[in-house]
Amino acid sequence: MPHHPHHESGGAAEVVLPALVLLVCAGGYLLLVRRARRRNPVRAWQPWRTVGFCAGIALLAAALLPPVAPFAHRDFRGHMAQHMLIGMYAPLALVLGAPVTLLLRALPVRRARRLTAVLHSGPARLLAHPAVALLLSAGSLPVLYFTPLYGTAVDRPAGHWLLHAHFLLSGCLFTHSVAGPDPAPGRPGVRARLACLGCAIAVHAVTAQLMYGGFWVDVHAPVAEVQGGAEIMYYGGDIAELLLAAALVATWRPARRAMPAPAAQPSR
Structure with a gap:
């Protein structure tokens, strides 16, 4: 039985609008690349x-456009595949594109300094901490799937798009806090x-196992769909997090130790 009835007649807007937004984002990034090259x-x-x-x-286009999007509207396994793409795989690729660094290079000096001041502000440093990003991303999974929140969100078009926005933003924030190349003044050490x-x-593993076993899960879908979605979360999450660990290793630079000053030669 479909558990997203409001999407059966969504219309062309659900395809055209996401496609336009994604094209604008890609075009804006390429324009910034061109401007940065001209400036320096x-x-x-x-x-x-x-x-x-x-x-x-x-x-993101694969997740938000056919054939994945219609499948996600009628099958929980499609929703989970969409969740993995929007919340884990796309953020890793987007963050490694270093959009903030690119923006700093493309902006005039005054605006770049203002953006740098924002990045060094208290709220930005707090959000850039991996513990906060962890709470917003992985910490929201039990709240979403073990309470009526999931059903409430997907039964309303606005709630459905807010859910996508949460997956994307929290995923980008967590990826940035762990292995992002952009400036992050509040980021702690590698350990x-x-x-x-x-x-x-x-958190991903335990949530997926509880969902597969039917413990506390509050998703109105057939058992086979819930178990299939749990398997996608378990294995898809492992692969995405291994890729994130590889990105952390690839972008990590050991701190340089200051060379000791040469000892003064005794005067003769």
Whole structure:
């Protein structure tokens, strides 16, 4: 039985609007790349970051457009595949595209300084902490699937899109806090980030196992769909988090130790 009845006659707007928004985001990124190259031709923008950001846009398109989107509207397994794409895989590609660094290079000096001041502000430093990002991303999963919140959200078009926005923003925030190349003044050391990543893996695994076993789950869908969605969360989450760990290792730079000053030679 379909458990998202309001989406059966969604119309062309559910395809056209997301496609337009994604095209605008991709075009805006490419425009910033062009502007950054003009402002500083010597300091070239890495092409692989552009490829990464565009890959993130492509993953979002795969999640929000047919055939995945209609499947997600009528089957919980499709919803979970959509959740993985929007909340874990697309954020990793988008964040590795370093959009904030690109924006800082493309903006005039005054505006870049204002943006830097915002990044160094107390609220921004708090949000950039992996523990806060962990709470907003993985910590929201039990609240969503073990309470009536999921059914309330998907039964309303606005709630459905708010759910997508939460997955995307919290996923980008967690990815940035763990392994993002953009400036993050409040980011702790590698050990703390690895600990938060380990907690995220545990939360995903335990939530998926409880869903598969039918414990506390509050999703109005056939048992086979719930179990299939739990398997997608379990294995898909593991792969995404391994990729995030690899990104952390790839972007990690050990702190340079100051060289001791040479001892003064005794005067003769």
